[in-house]
Amino acid sequence: MAERISLKPIEKGRYSLDARGYTCPYPEIFARRALGNLAPGDVLEFIIDNVPSCETVPAAAEELGHKVLEVTKIDETSWKITIKKS
Numbered sequence: 001m002a003e004r005i006s007l008k009p010i011e012k013g014r015y016s017l018d019a020r021g022y023t024c025p026y027p028e029i030f031a032r033r034a035l036g037n038l039a040p041g042d043v044l045e046f047i048i049d050n051v052p053s054c055e056t057v058p059a060a061a062e063e064l065g066h067k068v069l070e071v072t073k074i075d076e077t078s079w080k081i082t083i084k085k086s
Helices: 026-037 053-063
Strands: 008-011 014-018 043-048 067-073 079-084
Touching (some): 014 026, 026 043, 026 079, 043 053, 053 067, 053 079
Parallel strands (some): 014 043
Antiparallel strands (some): 008 014, 067 079
16 A cells, blocks of 8 residues: 555645545545545645546535535646635
8 A cells, every 4th residue: 555645735725635546435535534634715635546536536525515626637647636625
């Protein structure tokens, strides 16, 4: 298994979490945990390389009441899902 992942501050109120190397259901679990640790209004940039997670993570975030700002392909194998905590 890959090394332990953790939230990394980018700037005030903006955090990054890199979950590349993990497959479902782990990215969704990591995103839910990370969002639970953020303050309302904070933004999470969630990096993944698992195609199904491009759908499951945004769906889970919206189900929890958060706003998915964008899903962006950042290279041939990775995506960034940007979520604002409600």
